[in-house]
Amino acid sequence: MATPNLFESVVPNHNVVCTHNKGDRYCLENSAIAFSPITEINIMTYETLTQQAIPSSSCDEQTLAQAELNHLLESQAEAVAPTQDPLTSRDRRIIGEIIEVEPESVRTIWIEGGITVWVQLVGGGRLPFDRNWFATRVAEVKATLPETPLERNERLSDELETACTAFGLYHGEVNWLSFSTKLYQDGHFVGFVGCNQQGWYARPRQYGVNRVAGSAKDVIALLGVRAAVAA
DSSP states (O other): OOOOOOGGGTSTTBSOOOOOOTTTOOOSTTOBOOOOOOOOOOOOOOOOOOOOSOOHHHHHHHHHHHHHHHHHHHHHHHHHSOSSOOOOHHHHHHHHHHHTSOGGGEEEEEEETTTEEEEEETTSOEEEEEHHHHHHHHHHHHHHOOOOHHHHHHHHHHHHHHHHHHHTOEEOOOBTTTTEEEEEETTEEEEEEEEETTEEEEESSSSSOOEEESSHHHHHHTTTOOOOOOO
């Protein structure tokens, strides 16, 4: 199965990758934007009620009101932030490199008001960054951060899943070491597909010549499979 991947919507139209349903996630790997240095950090502030010298009979009411206010603010913050993990392991490496923390300490990320990128940490803290500055740093880090085998498999799995959906196919168990699998349509075997150093390849039987293409969709089409027609 494809790994849900969140950064895809952090910065519109930027090739960057943030576990969410695929429609809700934000990912750094597929976002593009005009970048500019950060000028200031947006920090949301809230006014809290100042307790005055009032009769003791009113203290409990004010304490209760303050507790309700705090709960409301917390609920609003949760409504803004994604409630599920939207990040891949590569997303976390990129964010961790940018804000200088361990990748495992990054919980999630989201944009507020189209301006501020918020990074939620596992320990409960959250950090705000200017969106343009953050997107610039994402591009810089991606250019120098080598892809791990796990990250490669996650990326290829996402692409294969999308291609299978477009053709009305499903795949069998994936050999993650070589990234190869069998394709099926309506219970019938279609062919083999995988990705190696030459790129995506496919063949209609176990033994034979590989047919190579630049994407999972293109290589599946070489097997003679037509795209699925929406009902």
